[in-house]
Amino acid sequence: MSPTIAIIGAGPCGLTLARLLERKGVDYVVYERDESDDSNRRGGSLDIHAETGQLALKEAGLFNEFKKHARYEDTSFAIANQQGERVFQIGQARDAPEIDRVLLRQILLDSIPKEKVRWNHVLKSVTLEQDGQHILQFTNGSSASGFKLVIGADGAWSKVRASITPAKPQYSGNHYIESRINPDSPYYPTMVSKVGAGTLMCLGSSKEIVTQRQGNGSYRIYLGVTVPENFVRGGIVDLEDTESTRRLFLSSEFFGNWAEELKDLIRYSEDFRSWPLYYMAPEAVSWNSVPGLTLVGDAAHVATPNGEGVNCAMADALSLASKIATYGTDALDRAVVEYEEDMFRRGVEHIKSGSTFLT
Numbered sequence: 001m002s003p004t005i006a007i008i009g010a011g012p013c014g015l016t017l018a019r020l021l022e023r024k025g026v027d028y029v030v031y032e033r034d035e036s037d038d039s040n041r042r043g044g045s046l047d048i049h050a051e052t053g054q055l056a057l058k059e060a061g062l063f064n065e066f067k068k069h070a071r072y073e074d075t076s077f078a079i080a081n082q083q084g085e086r087v088f089q090i091g092q093a094r095d096a097p098e099i100d101r102v103l104l105r106q107i108l109l110d111s112i113p114k115e116k117v118r119w120n121h122v123l124k125s126v127t128l129e130q131d132g133q134h135i136l137q138f139t140n141g142s143s144a145s146g147f148k149l150v151i152g153a154d155g156a157w158s159k160v161r162a163s164i165t166p167a168k169p170q171y172s173g174n175h176y177i178e179s180r181i182n183p184d185s186p187y188y189p190t191m192v193s194k195v196g197a198g199t200l201m202c203l204g205s206s207k208e209i210v211t212q213r214q215g216n217g218s219y220r221i222y223l224g225v226t227v228p229e230n231f232v233r234g235g236i237v238d239l240e241d242t243e244s245t246r247r248l249f250l251s252s253e254f255f256g257n258w259a260e261e262l263k264d265l266i267r268y269s270e271d272f273r274s275w276p277l278y279y280m281a282p283e284a285v286s287w288n289s290v291p292g293l294t295l296v297g298d299a300a301h302v303a304t305p306n307g308e309g310v311n312c313a314m315a316d317a318l319s320l321a322s323k324i325a326t327y328g329t330d331a332l333d334r335a336v337v338e339y340e341e342d343m344f345r346r347g348v349e350h351i352k353s354g355s356t357f358l359t
Contacts, residue, residue, distance in 0.1 A: 001146070004148050004329050005021065005147060005149045006028070006030075006144065006151065007028055008123050008136075008158075008160055009031075009033075009155060009297075010032035010117055011297070012105055012108065012310050013153045013310070013316065015105060016318070017151065017153065017296060018112050019060040019061075019062065019108055019111045023061060024321060026324060030112075031118050031121040032117060032120075033123070034120070035120045036119050044101060044178075044214070045071075045099065045100055045220070046310045047075065048066070048070070048099060048104075048310070049095070052308075052311035052314060052315040054095075056315065066099065067097075071097055071099065071215065073197045074198045075095075076089075076091050076197050076199070078200050080202045081202065081203065082205060082255075083259045084202065098198075098213075099215070100214060100215040104310075120140060123137075124137045126159065126163045128163070132292070134147065134163070134292050149293070149332045151294055151295070151320070152164075152299040152300075153299060153313075153317075154299055155297070155298045155299055156278055156299070160293060161299055163290065167280060167284035167287075169302050170280070171276060172278060174225065174226050175232075175277065176222045176277065177245075177275070178274075178275050179271055179272045179273070180269065180271055181218065181265070181269060183218060185270075187264060191219055196213075198212075198213060199212045202262055205257075207226075208222070208223070208224030209222070209255070209258070221269050223249055223266070229276060239274060246267060249266050250267070279304050279351055285300065285347040294320070294336045297313030297316055298313065305354070306350070308350055319343065
């Protein structure tokens with residue numbers, strides 16, 4: 001007999017929902033594309049907000065465990081211009097401590113039974129049978145059905161979404177090129193002295209350089225640039241060629257006229273990766289509720305980075321779990337309708353507050 005609910009995606013959103021359902025005694029299963037719980041160790045640092053992400057963790061009974069690992073010292077935030085002159089700065093006053101994404105995910109994974117997560121299940125499609133049942137088809141050749149509710153927590157390129165709405169993410173016109181400076185870098189002591197804890201955002205000429213300290217002391221560097229969608233995939237830049245990548249971004253086309261100390265962040269960066277920025281049109285975050293299906297997090301309302309993404313997603317998980325607990329598993333359609341009304345409002349606000357610094 002199939003569990004009552006299928007959750008597609010074992011990121012912070014899907015796992016928060018799973019943990020909340022676990023505590024409420026609702027049967028579920030999580031399907032995740034990763035091969036195992038340690039096969040994806042990438043991801044940056046997340047600031048978890050009191051009224052959303054922290055509230056969800058409290059309801060999940062995990063807040064004390066979260067606090068053991070949360071970095072309150074990294075809540076400091078500064079804005080500088082392209083000459084490196086700081087024009088705004090706040091210290092450790094915000095109740096939005098940082099935690100590495102992989103660590104938050106592990107806390108959530110450890111809080112639910114291991115057999116509730118099915119690894120190496122990449123969702124291929126969701127089909128509707130004549131009896132009204134949704135069948136999940138996976139790329140490994142397996143399938144699953146018999147669920148009363150399938151929840152897409154499968155990110156911006158959700159496969160569940162296609163069975164609910166034709167809406168798709170749009171390219172924003174902007175990319176982050178992500179890299180890092182590790183503690184073994186010769187530049188690391190200078191990085192610590194000049195940047196220190198928290199996040200530094202440098203803005204100028206429709207570009208951006210962001211530095212953010214991670215839990216292991218390393219720094220992630222994000223180069224924000226306005227480039228074509230195929231900038232990386234189309235071969236305009238080869239991020240595997242570290243030296244040519246550095247030369248390109250140090251050229252006059254990108255950051256050549258920025259302060260030397262900021263260009264040093266590029267000179268000493270390693271492991272360049274592409275992060276094209278997509279978003280859902282606000283008017284697309286609304287649809288007629290589909291019995292047996294719904295979306296949470298980026299699957300419903302992906303936005304350009306604004307510091308709210310994981311918090312909005314965890315708020316979705318809390319809202320949906322609460323509605324399910326209120327109406328019970330025999331009235332899931334009613335629970336979903338009320339959840340979606342709440343989520344639509346929150347999702348549109350989230351998208352509209354997305355970063356616009358590059359436009």
